[in-house]
Amino acid sequence: xxxxxxxxxxxxxxxxxxxxxxxxxxxxxxxxxxxxxxxxxxxxxxxxxxxxxxxxxxxxxxxxxxxxxxxxxxxxxxxxxxxxxxxxxxxxxxxxxxxxxxxxxxxxxxxxxxxxxxxxxxxxxxxxxxxxxxxxxxxxxxxxxxxxxxxxxxxxxxxxxxxxxxxxxxxxxxxxxxxxxxxxxxxxxxxxxxxxxxxxxxxxxxxxxxxxxxxxxxxxxxxxxxxxxxxxxxxxxxxxxxxxxxxxxxxxxxxxxxxxxxxxxxxxxxxxxxxxxxxxxxxxxxxxxxxxxxxxxxxxxxxxxxxxxxxxxxxxxxxxxxxxxxxxxxxxxxxxxxxxxxxxxxxxxxxxxxxxxxxxxxxxxxxxxxxxxxxxxxxxxxxxxxxxxxxxxxxxxxxxxxxxxxxxxxxxxxxxxxxxxxxxxxxxxxxxxxxxxxxxxxxxxxxxxxxxxxxxxxxxxxxxxxxxxxxxxxxxxxxxxxxxxxxxxxx
Amino acid sequence: xxxxxxxxxxxxxxxxxxxxxxxxxxxxxxxxxxxxxxxxxxxxxxxxxxxxxxxxxxxxxxxxxxxxxxxxxxxxxxxxxxxxxxxxxxxxxxxxxxxxxxxxxxxxxxxxxxxxxxxxxxxxxxxxxxxxxxxxxxxxxxxxxxxxxxxxxxxxxxxxxxxxxxxxxxxxxxxxxxxxxxxxxxxxxxxxxxxxxxxxxxxxxxxxxxxxxxxxxxxxxxxxxxxxxxxxxxxxxxxxxxxxxxxxxxxxxxxxxxxxxxxxxxxxxxxxxxxxxxxxxxxxxxxxxxxxxxxxxxxxxxxxxxxxx
Numbered sequence: 001x002x003x004x005x006x007x008x009x010x011x012x013x014x015x016x017x018x019x020x021x022x023x024x025x026x027x028x029x030x031x032x033x034x035x036x037x038x039x040x041x042x043x044x045x046x047x048x049x050x051x052x053x054x055x056x057x058x059x060x061x062x063x064x065x066x067x068x069x070x071x072x073x074x075x076x077x078x079x080x081x082x083x084x085x086x087x088x089x090x091x092x093x094x095x096x097x098x099x100x101x102x103x104x105x106x107x108x109x110x111x112x113x114x115x116x117x118x119x120x121x122x123x124x125x126x127x128x129x130x131x132x133x134x135x136x137x138x139x140x141x142x143x144x145x146x147x148x149x150x151x152x153x154x155x156x157x158x159x160x161x162x163x164x165x166x167x168x169x170x171x172x173x174x175x176x177x178x179x180x181x182x183x184x185x186x187x188x189x190x191x192x193x194x195x196x197x198x199x200x201x202x203x204x205x206x207x208x209x210x211x212x213x214x215x216x217x218x219x220x221x222x223x224x225x226x227x228x229x230x231x232x233x234x235x236x237x238x239x240x241x242x243x244x245x246x247x248x249x250x251x252x253x254x255x256x257x258x259x260x261x262x263x264x265x266x267x268x269x270x271x272x273x274x275x276x277x278x279x280x281x282x283x284x285x286x287x288x289x290x291x292x293x294x295x296x297x298x299x300x301x302x303x304x305x306x307x308x309x310x311x312x313x314x315x316x317x318x319x320x321x322x323x324x325x326x327x328x329x330x331x332x333x334x335x336x337x338x339x340x341x342x343x344x345x346x347x348x349x350x351x352x353x354x355x356x357x358x359x360x361x362x363x364x365x366x367x368x369x370x371x372x373x374x375x376x377x378x379x380x381x382x383x384x385x386x387x388x389x390x391x392x393x394x395x396x397x398x399x400x401x402x403x404x405x406x407x408x409x410x411x412x413x414x415x416x417x418x419x420x421x422x423x424x425x426x427x428x429x430x431x432x433x434x435x436x437x438x439x440x441x442x443x444x445x446x447x448x449x450x451x452x453x454x455x456x457x458x459x460x461x462x463x464x465x466x467x468x469x470x471x472x473x474x475x476x477x478x479x480x481x482x483x484x485x486x487x488x489x490x491x
Numbered sequence: 492x493x494x495x496x497x498x499x500x501x502x503x504x505x506x507x508x509x510x511x512x513x514x515x516x517x518x519x520x521x522x523x524x525x526x527x528x529x530x531x532x533x534x535x536x537x538x539x540x541x542x543x544x545x546x547x548x549x550x551x552x553x554x555x556x557x558x559x560x561x562x563x564x565x566x567x568x569x570x571x572x573x574x575x576x577x578x579x580x581x582x583x584x585x586x587x588x589x590x591x592x593x594x595x596x597x598x599x600x601x602x603x604x605x606x607x608x609x610x611x612x613x614x615x616x617x618x619x620x621x622x623x624x625x626x627x628x629x630x631x632x633x634x635x636x637x638x639x640x641x642x643x644x645x646x647x648x649x650x651x652x653x654x655x656x657x658x659x660x661x662x663x664x665x666x667x668x669x670x671x672x673x674x675x676x677x678x679x680x681x682x683x684x685x686x687x688x689x690x691x692x693x694x695x696x697x698x699x700x701x702x703x704x705x706x707x708x709x710x711x712x713x714x715x716x717x718x719x720x721x722x723x724x725x726x727x728x729x730x731x732x733x734x735x736x737x738x739x740x741x742x743x744x745x746x747x748x749x750x751x752x753x754x755x756x757x758x759x760x761x762x763x764x765x766x767x768x769x770x771x772x773x774x775x776x777x778x779x780x781x782x783x784x785x786x787x788x789x790x791x792x793x794x795x796x797x798x799x800x
Contacts, residue, residue, distance in 0.1 A: 334638060353611065360594045
């Protein structure tokens with residue numbers, strides 16, 4: 001009489017009177033299917049359960065996933081050769097590409113690509129071997145799910161690199177590390193809460209950044225904009241104000257629109273971003289219009305005996321940003337592991353089930369929106385006090401760029417989105433003198449397309465996100481934060 | 492259409508006088524005259540039911556009878572066009588459920604599982620249950636970020652509660668495994684644990700035995716009895732008659748969106764209207780195979796025959 005959905009896994013095993021908990025094999029469909037590596041964790045899959053593989057066999061080199069990886073790397077090599085090659089002109093648009101491809105350069109890049117691939121393969125093999133050795137130790141808990149695999153050392157190394165890096169580069173690069181990489185890393189961390197944690201696509205995210213920046217101009221200077229506060233505040237006091245203003249704007253935008261699903265929310269936020277941008281651009285006698293805000297004072301503190309002024313030198317800004325980014329990363333890590341982070345994960349994976357389990361979905365989504373917006377507003381204050389700005393900085397393109405950083409770096413992964421900002425903005429800096437500004441987005445587009453084909457989970461994927469994508473690929477669940485969740489909780 | 496008429500005529504005779512005598516204070520939930528229509532399709536057509544506190548009430552009926560629609564009305568997933576649902580979290584606190592959002596109803600103490608399992612597939616078993624146990628916690632983002640004492644304590648309590656529930660449903664050995672990687676029967680039990688995490692006084696189980704094997708069904712019957720033993724009232728949709736007869740203290744039979752019988756399992760089993768609904772005799776045979784087949788698929792009719800008797 002029961003109507004079983006087609007082929008429940010496990011019913012076959014416990015056919016007669018055998019209790020099922022014995023029948024279920026430890027390696028379920030998600031834990032470790034032998035797909036020999038669709039990602040960086042590649043050959044390391046399946047430490048528990050599966051048949052013992054030989055430690056090394058040449059055939060791993062020719063697994064389809066491996067070959068695809070090689071193809072991607074070669075493609076990137078060609079792209080890099082073209083990018084670094086001679087600049088073309090409009091008379092012979094393909095001349096430059098041709099010159100690049102017949103150059104010595106291409107050999108170099110293709111060689112690099114192959115070398116990198118070999119390293120990746122060997123690395124995966126090595127890791128697989130290590131896990132086979134350590135598997136018996138941590139098999140019961142660690143196989144499918146383990147918290148804190150000891151990346152503390154890695155984090156410290158990365159932090160050390162971040163501290164040392166600006167000291168060895170040019171001033172122009174330092175400027176870029178603050179204005180582009182640092183600010184965008186912060187923005188991406190904020191958007192990551194909205195897109196990566198709660199699974200909401202916000203295409204107008206930069207609007208909150210603009211709110212923060214204009215709030216700074218309003219409160220800290222009598223001359224930056226025609227419209228200004230009757231008093232002057234130290235930029236540091238504007239941080240909390242901008243935070244609250246941006247969060248408030250997020251709630252006001254979110255309250256009516258978060259009832260919408262997926263695509264509709266994206267369109268509404270897109271509209272909101274454009275409204276803020278156009279208002280900033282056109283309200284000449286309020287925001288100074290397209291000319292932008294001049295003369296917002298630099299940050300300075302004079303408190304408890306500490307007297308310091310940030311100035312033209314980008315380094316102090318860099319280290320301030322670094323501290324803020326690290327603090328935000330730690331804070332959001334805690335948030336993600338709390339009941340709030342779990343509620344977001346629940347909403348992302350199955351909103352109807354989350355609601356039925358008592359998660360106040362609308363309120364949690366609003367919270368994600370507000371938190372994301374407040375980080376954006378906070379970044380806006382830093383941005384405004386660092387440099388002159390005009391509405392150009394808050395264009396649609398900037399919004400898309402932050403989304404691209406989050407997706408490229410790895411949705412839901414704090415380290416990932418920061419690395420994403422470093423890579424994409426680093427690329428932008430690198431391309432600055434190499435290609436005309438208008439062409440820059442061609443390369444971004446190409447690199448993101450390649451990324452989405454070969455590594456959809458992003459550069460440094462979050463553990464949850466990786467599992468979700470794995471499940472979707474196997475046809476279980478439809479948890480894609482950018483897709484519409486399956487609807488209808490009945491029958 | 493004459494089939495519907497036949498069922499309607501069965502209603503008065505099937506009504507069990509005992510339920511009407513129950514004092515309201517003894518009830519945990521009462522639905523009155525619920526009607527739910529989707530365009531021209533009537534899913535519920537004046538359904539009323541009462542459940543006493545601590546009772547295991549089974550809702551049975553052929554496919555499409557409106558059982559899941561009833562659940563969706565009780566839990567706020569659908570809003571019925573007509574009727575009301577009163578729920579007593581405590582005996583002296585009647586609360587109207589119609590018009591409330593699902594999460595608010597869950598917080599009041601009505602938890603549910605789904606017919607087609609809806610776990611959070613990429614979260615571990617523990618995390619799935621934790622989401623349930625944490626719905627009553629009040630700490631916010633600041634507490635979580637700063638790791639304030641009350642937040643840490645709440646977090647620990649949530650984990651402890653979740654672990655004890657995993658133990659209750661027999662999934663202690665799966666604590667850190669992904670929900671999606673569990674065998675089917677264990678997923679069903681995990682869903683029950685998640686629902687119990689919200690500390691319900693009324694638990695709605697939508698076909699918990701669907702797709703499970705006989706051994707699991709036996710385990711499940713024991714589990715349901717144990718849950719009811721802790722003071723949780725259980726409202727159960729189930730097709731498996733052996734399970735219903737072994738655990739339910741009362742049964743309500745739905746057909747075509749109407750209650751055609753209710754009473755003890757034994758009474759319902761003998762009720763002519765119920766037998767007719769399940770076997771699809773009388774009119775179905777007169778109108779020929781095509782009409783009968785549309786309403787009661789042959790396979791299901793045969794299964795019902797076996798299960799009801």
